[in-house]
């Protein structure tokens with residue numbers, strides 16, 4: 001009883017939160033003098049906090065997750081129906097929604113056939129790292145064990161995921177890290193590392209240079225985000241992906257695309273890699289898969305990779321000896337099936353392309369007006385505006401000024417994001433990733449608030 005009354009008393013909820021909850025990615029000293037934000041309700045693209053303030057959420061649940069928007073009763077119903085029938089059984093067995101979702105998912109992913117379930121993006125990526133290591137042990141005599149990753153990309157929060165992370169403010173102080181993860185340069189042309197015409201090809205050639213330095217027979221895989229998200233919204237330049245694909249083929253390197261952010265429509269296609277004609281060996285996904293209505297992540301791969309784990313049934317060590325307890329929860333695939341149905345039936349991918357274009361145009365117009373915007377970029381409904389103190393030198397604005405822009409948008413009832421504890425000195429890119437249901441008015445409201453915020457902070 002007491003608990004239920006407590007739930008209805010939001011003042012008490014805020015106090016309980018302040019007293020006992022350790023928030024993600026938050027310096028708690030601030031909560032000694034200000035209330036922690038507690039979000040209590042959501043509908044469509046909007047949320048309400050414990051004080052009753054309404055916001056338009058331009059970051060889909062803070063971290064680009066709630067692709068189909070809040071308050072979807074059909075997903076809640078699908079999850080409820082599934083839970084009362086069969087909530088859980090370990091993933092060594094199958095489940096009805098697990099089988100049906102895998103079948104539906106691979107219809108959108110030509111060339112890929114197998115889905116391995118777990119429940120966070122970090123975990124989905126770690127599954128690939130384990131598969132690559134096991135392939136090395138069983139099929140390459142212990143060679144090809146290294147995994148390349150790119151500067152500025154992020155693949156998760158666990159120790160091995162951080163070892164493969166190109167964002168030093170996320171990994172700093174959490175080492176030592178496991179061996180065998182090797183960094184390649186990022187491909188952000190705005191922050192040029194080579195003065196050439198064909199920047200995309202040149203940035204990809206930098207990967208080949210690392211492979212040759214390390215020795216091609218030591219490198220088993222490369223993990224890349226299709227569009228780098230939290231590392232500054234980086235859309236790879238023309239020619240980049242074609243060359244990456246060639247390099248992988250040339251040196252027999254497995255290509256792992258991390259779609260944790262871009263997957264499920266966010267970038268204006270079912271998956272970001274499909275915008276570039278890439279043929280990956282592994283695709284990982286999490287956030288938008290069930291839009292946050294249930295925890296689910298997937299590691300998807302080819303029959304060629306899958307076969308390497310069943311080639312010798314007489315060897316008790318030959319198969320993928322891995323388990324994710326909650327990868328057996330049926331709520332994830334049940335929610336994911338309905339989530340996919342919504343994206344299809346409401347043509348949310350078409351809407352994402354159209355609204356993404358509108359948003360990019362609006363941001364470009366803001367760039368004409370505010371010289372603090374040095375660059376705008378993005379794909380679909382994942383967009384960024386990089387703030388600089390000087391357009392000539394491209395010196396980033398002070399982090400606290402970028403944070404002030406976010407706060408000024410919040411004051412107007414618009415939640416936007418900014419690259420956060422990501423790259424030392426470069427937490428200066430505003431991020432937008434509204435739900436894929438966003439309307440033209442929503443987009444204009446979001447960019448309108450940014451206009452006002454930039455004027456308030458920079459004049």
Ligand SMILES: Cc1ncc(COP(=O)(O)O)c(C=O)c1O
Nearest residue numbers: 120121122154155156260261286
């Ligand atoms: C590209 C990318 N990969 C992986 C992850 C990790 O996902 P999770 O937080 O679910 O472990 C994230 C999280 O932001 C991400 O942005």
